[in-house]
Amino acid sequence: PVKSYEFIETTEPRPGVGQITLNRPKALNAISTPLITELNHALLAFDSSPQISTILLTGSAKAFAAGADIKEMSTLTFSEAYTTSFIESWSLLTTIKKPIIAAVSGHALGGGCELALMCDILYCTEGANFGQPEIKLGTIPGAGGSQRLTKAIGKSRAMELILTGKNFTGKEAGEWGVAARTFGSWEELIEGSLKTAETIAGYSKVAVMAAKEVVNKSQDLGVRDGVEYERRVFHSLFGSEDQKVGMKAFAEKKKPEWTNK
Numbered sequence: 001p002v003k004s005y006e007f008i009e010t011t012e013p014r015p016g017v018g019q020i021t022l023n024r025p026k027a028l029n030a031i032s033t034p035l036i037t038e039l040n041h042a043l044l045a046f047d048s049s050p051q052i053s054t055i056l057l058t059g060s061a062k063a064f065a066a067g068a069d070i071k072e073m074s075t076l077t078f079s080e081a082y083t084t085s086f087i088e089s090w091s092l093l094t095t096i097k098k099p100i101i102a103a104v105s106g107h108a109l110g111g112g113c114e115l116a117l118m119c120d121i122l123y124c125t126e127g128a129n130f131g132q133p134e135i136k137l138g139t140i141p142g143a144g145g146s147q148r149l150t151k152a153i154g155k156s157r158a159m160e161l162i163l164t165g166k167n168f169t170g171k172e173a174g175e176w177g178v179a180a181r182t183f184g185s186w187e188e189l190i191e192g193s194l195k196t197a198e199t200i201a202g203y204s205k206v207a208v209m210a211a212k213e214v215v216n217k218s219q220d221l222g223v224r225d226g227v228e229y230e231r232r233v234f235h236s237l238f239g240s241e242d243q244k245v246g247m248k249a250f251a252e253k254k255k256p257e258w259t260n261k
């Protein structure tokens with residue numbers, strides 16, 4: 001991306017990997033509408049960039065994001081929220097076709113937790129501070145937390161967290177399956193996240209995007225419909241060049257040279 005941003009930074013730290021770093025340190029990366037606008041711009045730019053295969057979304061060691069911007073929301077009226085579809089723009093992340101890894105350290109509260117939950121793979125430090133504290137502000141999660149957290153950890157645990165506003169640690173996130181892996185430090189988190197991103201970026205882009213698509217379908221469809229959907233996409237990959245490249249390379253004991261076609 002050529003655009004320069006105020007609240008985020010974009011880099012390409014490894015071949016095929018686009019990194020977006022939330023960068024509003026004074027507000028612990030509180031997610032304002034201008035921040036989301038920039039994030040969405042960067043996500044779309046990476047999604048359409050032929051150089052990028054995988055996206056890494058992170059914040060700082062101190063905060064992934066401490067929530068939606070409370071100061072921005074404090075004066076918003078119902079009619080303003082309703083007529084502008086407040087928060088709906090956050091969902092753009094879920095329409096991105098390339099895999100998104102969230103690397104979470106420090107606070108991931110409210111909308112910050114929800115943003116991390118929207119990503120495809122969540123990695124965090126053991127000390128990360130997750131939570132849905134909206135109840136303490138007289139409101140409820142508004143960016144999918146009640147749905148995604150519940151799917152991830154089950155109804156009773158999600159209900160307890162959302163009704164009490166109690167936080168949970170990165171270690172717990174790992175134990176409960178919210179996080180795919182946990183790391184001891186910020187440096188290890190970033191290195192581990194980049195390694196995974198690089199691994200994914202080393203595969204055929206067509207297969208990677210199809211794999212993400214079918215796994216995400218499992219969140220919306222019943223098993224029978226989901227398996228049928230998977231089979232359709234699986235069949236469609238017989239039409240890709242890379243499926244032939246991959247299988248031929250295996251038979252010839254060679255490293256596949258992906259064409260991304």
Ligand code: HXC
Nearest residue numbers: 026027028030066067068069070071109110111133142143
């Ligand atoms: C706006 C925020 C903020 C937020 C922190 N800040 N979180 N500003 N919105 N969500 C600002 C503070 O006002 C302060 O600014 C600066 O960041 C540093 O924060 P401190 O509180 O001084 O830091 P600390 O004492 O270390 O405490 C960290 C914290 C606390 C525990 C994370 O800031 C906190 O409780 N934040 C709110 C967390 C929260 O309730 N999140 C959910 C929001 S609701 P100044 O200018 O005073 O220095 C939500 C709704 C989602 O997300 C629904 C739709 C998406």
